Amino acid sequence: MLCTNAFDEEGFLYNLTDWSPDVAAQIAASENLQLSSAHWEVIDLLRAYYLAYDSAPAMRALVKYCALHLGPEKGKSIYLMSLFPGSPAKLSSKISGLPKPDNCL
Amino acid sequence: MILHTLNAAPSSSAFADCLKTIAEGDAVLLMGDGVYAAIAQTEASRVLEATKATLYVLADDAMTAGVLNVSAAVSSIDIAGFVALTETFPRQQAWY
């Protein structure tokens, strides 16, 4: 369980290295989400994305990246919406411990 | 046709890059440090003239820099003249 001072005012982790699967569950719980294997698939992918591109994806890039790596069925905004309601790119990045996407318009 | 706004001294890479893309029919507006390319009898003003683009210098910037001996090929304009140029040339590239 991480202290609240590890997060910014919007609930994003300050330090990528503070992240762990338990922390992901903690952030998810604060957003009223229970993480399933479908969530984890996207979380793992987001962490790989961050390693590859040194940035968190905006929605468009997230959808395309999911399509490339999880198949066309999951590379759809409606699918990501069902897992991470509201603003999927922002919420999934938050749970994955990534900084807030800075081109999240 | 392109309106080039050149805001860098003649020794800069901005000046060199700009030169590569100027063609006849373009306009070049010298502003900021770009005004030094308007000095008469210099290599910089000669190469600009050779492009056959129409050349302008922003009067206030030239005055500030003390560039009074402006090449005869360069017309002096004010901000209103600049605005008028942007209406003639919707495509504008800033070099700085």
Place this chain on the structure above:
Amino acid sequence: MMTAVTKKTVLIVLRHSPYGSGLAKAALDTALASAAFEQSFDLLFMGDGVLQLHPGQDSRVKGFKNLGRQLASLPLYEINHVYVETQALARYNIDVSKSPVHIQQLNGSEIRQLMTCYDHLMGF
């Protein structure tokens, strides 16, 4: 009533090194923001701008974002037209053949032609 949205074509001209100023980052942000609005601007790297494509960048020691890696994500934003000045690549001996982004090389006169294909130019 439906109103037709006319798309303006825009070329972003990148002429500065990746970490020497904030210009390279600003250009990248502009490109990514354009994609969010389904505008997909095209990119031209010329002069020192080609240094942004230098392989092997590692900016962690400086605490900066790795611009080279961020550029690699451009295809995911449907930014597929990336052009680069051949002479500038040669000046710095930069090999873009292994770049994750498909890059088209242009000489001086081709760059001029390219620029006149767009409604607007944005210089960074």
